[in-house]
Amino acid sequence: MxxxxxxxxxxxxxxxxxxxxxxxxxxKSIKRGDYGANIPEAKNxxxxxxxxxxxxxxxxxxxxxxxxxxxxx
Amino acid sequence: xxxxxxxxxxxxxxxxxxxxxxxxxIVQVAAIxxxxxxxxxxxxxxxxGIGCSAWIPCYLKLDVIxxxxxxxxxxxxxxxxxxxxxxxxxxxxxxxxxAIGGNHLIHGAARNIDxxxxxxxxxxxxxxxxxxxxxxxxxxxxxxxxxxxxDEPMKGAETAMALGATYVARWTTAHPVQxxxxxxxxxxxxxxxxxxxxxQCPVQAGKNVMGTKEPAEMIxxxxxxxxxxxDGEEPPxxxxxxxxxxxxxxxxxxxxxxxASYEEAGIAAGKGGQDG
Numbered sequence: 001m002x003x004x005x006x007x008x009x010x011x012x013x014x015x016x017x018x019x020x021x022x023x024x025x026x027x028k029s030i031k032r033g034d035y036g037a038n039i040p041e042a043k044n045x046x047x048x049x050x051x052x053x054x055x056x057x058x059x060x061x062x063x064x065x066x067x068x069x070x071x072x073x
Numbered sequence: 074x075x076x077x078x079x080x081x082x083x084x085x086x087x088x089x090x091x092x093x094x095x096x097x098x099i100v101q102v103a104a105i106x107x108x109x110x111x112x113x114x115x116x117x118x119x120x121x122g123i124g125c126s127a128w129i130p131c132y133l134k135l136d137v138i139x140x141x142x143x144x145x146x147x148x149x150x151x152x153x154x155x156x157x158x159x160x161x162x163x164x165x166x167x168x169x170x171x172a173i174g175g176n177h178l179i180h181g182a183a184r185n186i187d188x189x190x191x192x193x194x195x196x197x198x199x200x201x202x203x204x205x206x207x208x209x210x211x212x213x214x215x216x217x218x219x220x221x222x223x224d225e226p227m228k229g230a231e232t233a234m235a236l237g238a239t240y241v242a243r244w245t246t247a248h249p250v251q252x253x254x255x256x257x258x259x260x261x262x263x264x265x266x267x268x269x270x271x272x273q274c275p276v277q278a279g280k281n282v283m284g285t286k287e288p289a290e291m292i293x294x295x296x297x298x299x300x301x302x303x304d305g306e307e308p309p310x311x312x313x314x315x316x317x318x319x320x321x322x323x324x325x326x327x328x329x330x331x332x333a334s335y336e337e338a339g340i341a342a343g344k345g346g347q348d349g
Contacts, residue, residue: 007074010087014094014275019289037093056106056249057292059091059098061078 001069002050004042010062013037017054017063023047026054081105081114082132089132091125094288096246096272100193101129103249104162107256108135117160117260120149122174124166125200126193126272143174146181149188157328160260161187167194167208171227175207182236182265186327189259189266192229195274196282203277213282230269230318239264239321243314245271247296255317263326271295271313 004025006017011033018026018040025048029041042063054063074084082105091097108117119130123142130137140148149161170178170192181188197215198204204217207227214221230243240262244252252270259266273279273291283291299315300308308314335341 010074012088012093014288016094016289016292019293035088035093053249055075055077056102056253057099057246058075058102059093059095060087060089061075061082061098061102064075066076 001067002045002048003066003068004045004048004054005064005066006039006042007062007064008033008039010060011035011037011039012060012062013039014059015040016057016059020053020057022051022053023049075102077105077109078102081108081134083134086132090128092274092276094273094275094291095125096195096270096274097126097129097193099246099249100126100164100191100252100270100272101132103253104129104164104191104256105133106249106253107260108162110253110257111260113160113260116158117162118152118156119162119164120145120152121164122166122169124169124198125274126164126166126195127169129164129193130162143169143172144177145169146174146177146188146190150181150184150186153186153188154328154331157187157332161189162256162260163188163190165190165192166199167192167196167229168198168206171207171229171232178233179236182233182238182267184327185237185239185264185324187263187265189256189262190233190268191256191259192267192269193272194229194269195272195278196226197274197278199274199277203281210282215281230267233265233267233269234319237265237324238267239319239324240266240268241318242267242316243269243271243318245295245299245315246273247292247299248315258317258320262320263322264324271299271315 026040033039118136121127122145205215212221242255275288279286300312301316
């Protein structure tokens with residue numbers, strides 16, 4: 001299980017994470033961040049494979065992928 | 074906020090001045106990853122010149138010199154000669170490193186001094202409003218070339234290779250893992266390391282050079298228009314060569330040569346010549 005959070009104080013709404021995610025975890029939303037742009041929402045968190053590409057590709061370090069709970073083997 | 078990013082960034086100075094979707098942020102995260110993997114937070118110093126990409130280290134909780142336009146490499150050379158134990162990382166844009174600082178790049182590379190230059194190449198002068206830079210592609214319409222750029226673009230990595238840099242690589246912002254690895258290897262490498270990063274500028278280069286203002290689309294194009302080549306291989310027609318071009322550990326480093334010549338002359342390191 002993972003917990004993905006998008007920091008609304010840091011996100012500038014460039015939508016790189018939406019296109020870079022191989023599992024389409026992020027979707028566009030109508031929520032606005034402090035910068036005034038529409039910020040993405042991590043909707044399909046159960047699909048996440050923890051490649052952490054969104055963390056590396058976010059130019060503002062706004063995305064945090066946190067591993068929570070036990071590993072299922 | 075990302076935990077690692079929060080550890081290295083000055084949170085009080087956020088948000089960064091980069092435009093939404095700028096590649097500088099990706100280079101910043103890659104540099105943070107490389108520094109964290111090496112665990113040298115206290116032993117690293119960053120030097121940068123002027124330009125958008127020169128602001129990358131200014132947000133990091135590290136020792137930073139924000140030097141004059143194009144003069145990042147001479148400042149770093151002085152710092153390296155004074156404090157040879159420090160690892161030095163330079164962030165420099167295409168205009169900063171190849172145009173106004175081109176002279177300093179060629180001498181730094183020829184000396185093989187232990188510096189790591191990250192050249193963030195976005196094909197345009199972004200900060201000043203979209204003028205033609207040395208790496209702007211042939212025929213691109215910009216503010217200062219309204220009928221298409223007449224010059225052939227300069228190739229940073231190939232130039233550094235020809236001048237004798239001993240670690241040369243080129244990556245794009247679409248390859249953040251490889252970029253972090255290249256920065257890590259460049260810091261570890263004893264000698265002049267030159268890492269060119271093809272980076273997107275959605276505002277200026279997006280409007281004038283690439284024809285799209287969508288950062289995600291520009292990253293997708295960078296992935297499509299590049300080809301990873303090993304040493305000696307040539308890419309297919311119309312593609313840009315990326316990858317690790319050279320890693321030569323045999324050449325003697327400049328500060329070591331300087332120290333050796335001082336010792337030969339009987340001058341102890343760190344002391345004046347008169348005191349012995």
